[in-house]
Amino acid sequence: MFSNRYIFIYATVLVVVVAVILAFAATSLKPFQDQNVRIEKIQNLLKAANIESTTENAEELYATYVKEELAVDAEGSIVSRFVDGKSEGNMRPFNINLKEQQNLRKKGRKAIAPIYVFRKDGKTAYIVPMLGNGLWGSISGNVALAEDFNTIIGITFDHVGETPGLGAEIVTERFRNRFLNKQLFDGEAFVSVTVKKAANKESVHEVDALSGGTITSEGVSNMLKDDLSFYQGFKKKLDVKN
Amino acid sequence: MSELKTKEPLFSAKNLKLIKNPLGKDNPITVQVLGICSALAVTAKLQPAIVMALSVIVVVALSNVIVSLLRNTIPPRIRIIVQLVIVSLMVILVDQVLKAFVYDVSKQLSVFIGLIITNCIVMGRLEAFAMANRPWESFLDGIGNGIGYGLILVIVAFFRELFGSGTLFGHQVIPEKFYEWGYVNNGFFILPPMALILVGIIIWVQRSRNKELQEK
Numbered sequence: 001m002f003s004n005r006y007i008f009i010y011a012t013v014l015v016v017v018v019a020v021i022l023a024f025a026a027t028s029l030k031p032f033q034d035q036n037v038r039i040e041k042i043q044n045l046l047k048a049a050n051i052e053s054t055t056e057n058a059e060e061l062y063a064t065y066v067k068e069e070l071a072v073d074a075e076g077s078i079v080s081r082f083v084d085g086k087s088e089g090n091m092r093p094f095n096i097n098l099k100e101q102q103n104l105r106k107k108g109r110k111a112i113a114p115i116y117v118f119r120k121d122g123k124t125a126y127i128v129p130m131l132g133n134g135l136w137g138s139i140s141g142n143v144a145l146a147e148d149f150n151t152i153i154g155i156t157f158d159h160v161g162e163t164p165g166l167g168a169e170i171v172t173e174r175f176r177n178r179f180l181n182k183q184l185f186d187g188e189a190f191v192s193v194t195v196k197k198a199a200n201k202e203s204v205h206e207v208d209a210l211s212g213g214t215i216t217s218e219g220v221s222n223m224l225k226d227d228l229s230f231y232q233g234f235k236k237k238l239d240v241k242n
Numbered sequence: 243m244s245e246l247k248t249k250e251p252l253f254s255a256k257n258l259k260l261i262k263n264p265l266g267k268d269n270p271i272t273v274q275v276l277g278i279c280s281a282l283a284v285t286a287k288l289q290p291a292i293v294m295a296l297s298v299i300v301v302v303a304l305s306n307v308i309v310s311l312l313r314n315t316i317p318p319r320i321r322i323i324v325q326l327v328i329v330s331l332m333v334i335l336v337d338q339v340l341k342a343f344v345y346d347v348s349k350q351l352s353v354f355i356g357l358i359i360t361n362c363i364v365m366g367r368l369e370a371f372a373m374a375n376r377p378w379e380s381f382l383d384g385i386g387n388g389i390g391y392g393l394i395l396v397i398v399a400f401f402r403e404l405f406g407s408g409t410l411f412g413h414q415v416i417p418e419k420f421y422e423w424g425y426v427n428n429g430f431f432i433l434p435p436m437a438l439i440l441v442g443i444i445i446w447v448q449r450s451r452n453k454e455l456q457e458k
Contacts, residue, residue, distance in 0.1 A: 002317035002318075002319070006317060007317045007320055010315070010316075010317060010320070010324075011320060011324075014324060014327060015327065018327055018328075018330075018331045021331060021335075022331065022334055022335070025334075025335055025338050026338060029338050029339065029341070029342040032342035032343065033341045033345075036341070036342070036345035037345075040345065161353075163433075165286075165406065165407070165429050165433070166429075212429075
């Protein structure tokens with residue numbers, strides 16, 4: 001039979017060997033995984049501005065169309081800027097951790113948020129990322145706003161584990177197209193776009209919810225409201241400039 | 243002793259049975275009723291079902307081989323923990339590789355790859371087979387059971403995707419005309435209960451065709 005001593009040594013050696021293998025695998029695969037996450041983020045940003053990309057050409061398209069990234073605070077002042085591959089300020093807006101900034105906001109501390117300035121054919125659009133909660137997990141999205149920082153010209157959603165066929169339908173074009181030409185502001189005031197049942201089709205601030213995906217729809221609604229309200233300061237400054 | 247010395251061919255009739263049996267009368271899902279949880283969860287679409295099946299095949303086969311190689315050194319008192327550690331190792335490796343090279347699929351499967359660890363088929367094969375058999379046989383047994391599991395997954399996913407979304411591998415297969423005539427996708431197929439019903443139907447068909455499986 002096996003002695004206690006043998007069992008202890010056996011267990012220890014096994015665990016150490018397994019740990020070494022896993023640590024090695026994790027570190028050697030990390031660059032690939034990070035790159036995947038990065039490409040996905042870029043693809044989603046481009047998709048919001050209605051540019052379809054593949055994993056191969058995403059970086060190139062991004063470099064062509066998004067030459068400027070801004071980080072703004074609640075007052076709308078630009079605290080950091082990334083132009084033509086050069087960073088002005090202490091960090092690149094692309095790397096802002098939305099979750100961290102949301103937590104800062106909740107605690108009433110000073111927070112910042114990124115804006116991606118998209119330029120194509122002489123037209124400017126602003127792409128803004130969002131992060132919220134659905135029914136089973138987090139949902140996220142990007143919204144592209146026209147030059148007036150008001151009219152939605154494109155939107156994307158993503159989710160971790162919404163119900164297939166119900167809440168998960170937020171990623172479909174059918175749902176996303178409902179947001180086109182909706183407006184976030186009514187004059188000066190921020191009203192956001194509400195996702196609700198039997199929405200008034202005439203209103204520029206309402207879109208129809210998904211049947212069977214009530215909680216996810218609410219999550220989308222809240223996400224838009226919470227994350228986009230932060231940009232009121234930026235919008236005010238932009239209006240003054242124009 | 244003389245029997246041990248004669249070398250058995252790699253694919254002898256006995257060894258081939260290790261692969262064939264789990265496809266039919268020893269199927270892990272329909273006969274042993276193991277791995278039902280993931281069979282319900284990942285079968286709404288074909289592509290994730292196939293990746294899940296491949297992942298399980300790799301995990302069962304490789305952990306079977308490792309456990310079989312170590313079988314004479316593993317102290318019986320801690321054997322379950324040892325098996326668990328080895329299965330976890332394989333699952334995490336598979337998960338990491340998927341994340342690095344087929345990111346979109348790994349996102350679709352989300353937690354279910356990690357949950358292969360708790361898939362009874364894996365532990366079941368280690369306990370029932372790998373602990374008492376040589377590496378090659380264990381490898382075949384793992385492949386067989388993995389395929390047996392994957393086969394059911396793919397069958398269920400085929401019907402669920404076809405009737406639930408009207409697509410196969412994400413491509414529209416039910417013509418647009420049908421929808422114009424009033425055909426609608428059956429949303430029930432997308433939900434897990436339908437997977438259970440489909441598995442039930444497969445079990446029914448299998449049992450009515452195979453007399454061996456019928457209880458007296």
